[in-house]
Amino acid sequence: MSSDAEAGGLKDAVLIVDGDVLSRHAIADYLRHCGYSVVEAASTDEAMTAITELSLGIDVILCDVAAIGERSGFELARWVRENRPGLEVRLAASAEGAATFAAELCQTGPHLDLPYEPGAVIDYIRQLRAARDRV
Amino acid sequence: MQTISIRTRELPPANAGRVLVVEDEFLIRMIVSDYLREIGYTVVEACSGDEAVAVLRSGVLFDVVFTDVRMPGSTDGLALLAYVRATQPGLPVVVTSGHLLPALALAGGAVEFLAKPCGLEQVAEALCAATSGR
Numbered sequence: 109m110s111s112d113a114e115a116g117g118l119k120d121a122v123l124i125v126d127g128d129v130l131s132r133h134a135i136a137d138y139l140r141h142c143g144y145s146v147v148e149a150a151s152t153d154e155a156m157t158a159i160t161e162l163s164l165g166i167d168v169i170l171c172d173v174a175a176i177g178e179r180s181g182f183e184l185a186r187w188v189r190e191n192r193p194g195l196e197v198r199l200a201a202s203a204e205g206a207a208t209f210a211a212e213l214c215q216t217g218p219h220l221d222l223p224y225e226p227g228a229v230i231d232y233i234r235q236l237r238a239a240r241d242r243v
Numbered sequence: 244m245q246t247i248s249i250r251t252r253e254l255p256p257a258n259a260g261r262v263l264v265v266e267d268e269f270l271i272r273m274i275v276s277d278y279l280r281e282i283g284y285t286v287v288e289a290c291s292g293d294e295a296v297a298v299l300r301s302g303v304l305f306d307v308v309f310t311d312v313r314m315p316g317s318t319d320g321l322a323l324l325a326y327v328r329a330t331q332p333g334l335p336v337v338v339t340s341g342h343l344l345p346a347l348a349l350a351g352g353a354v355e356f357l358a359k360p361c362g363l364e365q366v367a368e369a370l371c372a373a374t375s376g377r
Contacts, residue, residue, distance in 0.1 A: 129294040130301055133287050140280075147273060150290035154269040162270075 120167035120233055121145040125155040125184065126200075127176045135170070135224040142230060152177030152184040159192065168233055169197040172222060196236050200224065259283035260306035260374050265295040265323060267314040275309070278363045284370070292318030296326055305334060306374045309366065312340040312348070321351055328352040335373040339366075 122144050126132035129150070136146045147164060149155040152175050158164060169188060173181040181199055188197045202222040220228060262284045266272035269290070276286045287303065289295040293316040295308070308327060312320035321343075324336050328351070338348035341359035348356045355369045 129287075129289055129298055133298075148276075148288050149269065150294070154290070157269050158273075 119144045120237060121147070121165050122233065123147045123149060123155060123158055123164075123166045123169045125149045125152060125169060125171040125175045125181070127151060127172065127174070131172075131223055135226065135229060138226045139229070144233070151175060152179040152181065155184055156187075159188065159195070166195060168236060169195065170220065170224075170229065171197060171199055173199050173201045173219070198232060258285075259371070261285045261287070261304065262370060263287050263289060263295060263298060263303075263305045263308045263310075265289045265292060265308065265310035265314070265320065267291055267311060271311075275363065275366060279367070279370070282367055290314075291316040292320060292323040295323050299327070299330065307370050308334060308336045309370060310336060310338055312338060312343045321348070324348065324351045324353055337366075337369045337373050 119142075122139055124132050124136050124139075124146060126135075127150055132148050132150065136148050139146050147158050147166065149158055152171070155169065155171065155175075155177070156179070159166065159169075169185075171181045171184055175181045175184070177184075179187065185197045185199055188195050198220055200220040200222045220232065259282060262279055264272060264276050264279065264286055266275065266288075267290055272288055272290065276288050279286050287298055287305070289298055291314050292310070295310065296318055299305075308323070310320045310323055314320060318326070320338055320340065324338060327334050327336050335354040336352065337355045337357065338351075338353040339357040339359055339361060340348070343356075345356035345358070354373045357365055357369055
């Protein structure tokens with residue numbers, strides 16, 4: 109699946125929020141190799157800085173539900189949906205975090221699995237782009 | 244917050260090497276890392292000395308480490324420097340700080356010290372010099 113925008117060479121800017129440096133780097137590196145612009149945040153605090161203080165043109169946020177910071181991953185997602193309605197945010201959870209995630213699922217929507225499966229992440233980003241292009 | 248000014252420079256060849264950037268200030272880490280990627284480095288970003296140690300223990304190989312000194316957690320930049328000296332004596336470490344005296348970092352085994360605020364070009368030159376003999 110490839111949207112018109114991607115076919116034209118435009119790729120989304122992705123903010124990765126993950127307190128595990130190895131997990132964060134792995135998916136960030138993969139996305140960079142695929143041509144995406146990536147910002148790495150080690151906490152929700154850093155993510156808030158990226159969202160509110162920078163003109164980075166972030167299109168998609170991938171956030172570990174267990175991300176550290178003043179806000180939890182859920183709270184960050186909620187804040188983004190309330191204050192940045194055009195910015196897509198997808199929570200990611202490990203098997204251990206899935207139970208906690210399920211309790212909040214009705215408010216936060218579907219999620220990605222941790223560790224990230226690179227193909228699933230790319231598919232998700234492309235689906236978002238395709239949906240935006242249709243609007 | 245410390246700032247690093249942006250200056251333009253001629254871009255070196257791609258594949259300049261693999262660098263571990265260790266900086267707790269998000270914006271500085273992002274600006275430095277993005278710049279180093281632009282000029283051909285492969286960059287791994289760590290937000291603390293503890294994260295840096297985790298990366299080094301994972302077996303990822305680097306050509307150079309670029310680290311701040313004052314960072315949260317149990318491993319500051321000097322402790323990270325000591326860890327690298329003990330575990331990978333051949334891995335050069337470039338230290339940057341707005342507080343530390345250069346002599347302290349150099350005595351600990353750093354190959355270069357950059358006082359903050361420093362320019363991105365200075366960072367690139369220091370990393371290039373640090374890796375030129377490898």
